[in-house]
Amino acid sequence: MSIVHHLEEDILLDHAAGTLAEGFSLAVATHLAICPACRERYAMIEGTGGALLEDIEPATDTDASWQSLRTRIAGAPLPTAKPARRGSAGGSAPILPEPLRSYVGSDVDAIHWKAMPGAAQFIIQTRDGRAVARLLRIPAGKPVPEHTHRGMEMTLVLSGAFSDEDGTFTRGDIEIADGSLTHQPVATDDADCICLAVTEAPLKFKSWIVRLFQPVLGI
Amino acid sequence: MTTVLSIGQATCQTSKPLAAQREYAVRPAPRGVARTDKMAVDLNDKKALNILMRQKLFAVATSRDVAAFEELFRYYGPRVRAYMAKLCRDGQLAEELMQETMVAVWNKAALYSPDKGNVSTWIFTIARNQRIDHWRKANRPDFDPNDPAFVPAEITPADAAFDMNEDADRLHRAMETLPPEQLELLKLSFFEEASHGSISEKLGLPLGTVKSRIRLAFAKLRTALEDRS
Secondary structure, three states, X not given: OOOOOOOXXXXXXXXXXXXXXXXXXXXXXXXXXXXXXXXXHHHHXXXXXXXXXXXXXXXXXXXXXXXXXXXXXXXXXXXXXXXXXXXXXXXXXXXXXXXXXXXXXXXXXXXXXXXXXXXXXXXXXXXXXXXXEEEEEEOOOOEOOOOOOOOOEEEEEEEOOEEEOOEEEOOOOEEEEOOOOOOOOEEOOOOOEEEEEEEEOOOOOOOHHXXXXXXXXXX | OOOXXXXXXXXXXXXXXXOOEOOEEOOOOHHHOOXXXXXXXXXXXXXXXXXXXXXXXXXXXHHXXXXXXXXXXXXXXXXXXXXXXXXXXXXHHHHHHHHHHXXXXXXXXXXXXXXXXXXXXXXXXXXXXXHHHHHOOOOOOOXXXXXXXXXXXXOOHHHHHHHHHHHHHHHHHHHHOOOXXXXXXXXXXXXXXXXXXXXXXXXXXXXXXXXXXXXXXXXXXXXXXXXXX
């Protein structure tokens, strides 16, 4: 099974430049972990960042900087190698690749799923909170729960598959939807579909009255 | 250590009257042995530059070589600082973030491997992550090639390493041939931390135009890299 649905250059560029919200970068990095083709394209894009750094107009006063840095590294203890974090020590490869597994805290078998209508979910904490990242487990043959699209949505399949107007998405496939796309993904019949779904954080309104009615108004 | 480094100070070299030519005078004098190995690096020759920086980084990683680190610092420090200054007018803060970046380079030198790109790219990613940490108050998720779930490429990393420094030069020359509006887009993304969405607002261009310019730019760069003769 090979990956059919890849990432486009504009998203890879935003990931390389560090402009994506953390939740979206998590989906991109996890896709890159299992998609050598995108990783190769990404390497060149990140390399462009390195090349631009070489060409930037350098700052001056290097001597004072160096004296101060020299003192810092002289006093610093030698770093010790950190043991690699492993969420799953089992024999077979984990379902959740890094960096996702560390964000979740375990592989799929130890997740405390929370029930939601038509599916189960696990909210993933990010430090910046600019996007909401969650794992969804959609029962085989069932549609992905109704959700509104506000801004960008990224969906990365980790296990099982779903189908919609854009085709069938299996492990590693990533779908990027914006507000203009209406789609109704349905998990395929053979197995539950586990995917990472990232959406832009909902708008925060100052007025508590608006906040109160936000769910009703669907905004 | 008596390493003399004259990068950025425009030491004139008479044999090659190139304006951008700088001279690297590297004199590692181990245990009093007077040697004068002079290595001239044309800063426009990105291949030679990255090979030299790779050697310096290796020396830092294997023997905590302060003189080698000073050379890395004198080349990258002022550039990283300029990169930080793109997001703030506070020179002191830019200096601080640059120092954090270079301390990380010193500490993590042994973790560098060619699959992280050439040295310039690796240092760029460390600086970028400092920016994400400081300004966006966000963590940086990245894939881990040692993860058992990681899917490796079919080509061996050795092949990639072989081409990498060559690519640095080729990529650089290809970037010089990009139409100005495409190069500008890349600079806005990498330096001003503008997403393609906010660039479209900033420049008053439709999102589709920004996306297609980005695609065109990278398609052109990829063609240049694939055109290995």
